[in-house]
Amino acid sequence: MKKVIVLVLGCVFFFSCEKVTYYPDAPINFTGTLQMAHRGGGNDTLRENTYESFTNAVQFMDGVETDIQISKDRTIWLSHSSDVMNCSGTINCFVETHDAVIEAITLCNSNEIRYTRLEEVLKYMNDNNIKKYVSLDFKGWIPCSANTLDIEGVMRLATEEIITLGERYNLTEYLIIETNVVSVLTWAKKKNNKINVYLTSYGDYEKAMLQSLKNNLDGISYKAYYGDELTADMMNLLHKKGLRLMAWNIPDSISAQQLESIQVDILQVDL
Numbered sequence: 001m002k003k004v005i006v007l008v009l010g011c012v013f014f015f016s017c018e019k020v021t022y023y024p025d026a027p028i029n030f031t032g033t034l035q036m037a038h039r040g041g042g043n044d045t046l047r048e049n050t051y052e053s054f055t056n057a058v059q060f061m062d063g064v065e066t067d068i069q070i071s072k073d074r075t076i077w078l079s080h081s082s083d084v085m086n087c088s089g090t091i092n093c094f095v096e097t098h099d100a101v102i103e104a105i106t107l108c109n110s111n112e113i114r115y116t117r118l119e120e121v122l123k124y125m126n127d128n129n130i131k132k133y134v135s136l137d138f139k140g141w142i143p144c145s146a147n148t149l150d151i152e153g154v155m156r157l158a159t160e161e162i163i164t165l166g167e168r169y170n171l172t173e174y175l176i177i178e179t180n181v182v183s184v185l186t187w188a189k190k191k192n193n194k195i196n197v198y199l200t201s202y203g204d205y206e207k208a209m210l211q212s213l214k215n216n217l218d219g220i221s222y223k224a225y226y227g228d229e230l231t232a233d234m235m236n237l238l239h240k241k242g243l244r245l246m247a248w249n250i251p252d253s254i255s256a257q258q259l260e261s262i263q264v265d266i267l268q269v270d271l
Helices: 002-015 017-021 051-060 099-103 118-127 151-168 182-191 205-214 232-240 253-261
Strands: 034-037 063-070 076-078 083-086 089-093 133-137 175-179 196-201 219-223 244-248 266-269
Touching (some): 034 051, 034 133, 051 118, 063 118, 063 151, 076 118, 076 151, 118 151, 133 196, 133 266, 151 182, 175 182, 182 196, 205 219, 232 244
Parallel strands (some): 034 063, 034 266, 063 133, 133 175, 175 196, 196 219, 219 244, 244 266
Antiparallel strands (some): 063 076, 083 089
């Protein structure tokens, strides 16, 4: 009886047992933790989310996570900020800026500040026969103006372009789209089932797991050391239900080792 009580309390505390067990088991094998370079492989000498940082990191990491934006011409660019910036400051947001303006941004006080297209790095991978994961972090942003109120529509356009590039460079199955907009992820999966879709969660493990199961997503992009603390039991349940977890917000190597020990599938690490 004591064991039963402990088990029930554990289920209620961690993940609403009844809700989770409603979904059928679909076990997947854990084959080891992959390490991806965070923010396009930026480091002390290479600017983040650039061609140089990406192509450097993809040589020795298991993959690269990069932030993306879409321009007015439907081109996918690497950038954490939704603002297009030159040496003088912000010009406009990406979705309201033509490629020609973005391409013209090259130098600031003799330092290179040019932006990189997603196609440039995917072509590099294809040309060099590099088959590694690329996670594309696409955030739903505050509209720039009344002209860009349709955030979901813009994100769907971007997803369509991502899938087109994946197919063009034979990398679709290695692409991961991560965002907190569930409808964009489900739409991407309908467009091409080979693409990987991960729901972004800011530390709410239970909610993310239930949403991922409900919408047939591939996994969770999880902000670690922020909300719910991940455990081996949580990871075992996730894998039992057919989901994987990619963790970010990792402060140091000790934290990374701890996440590896509980079988987190992918770690986004700063170089």
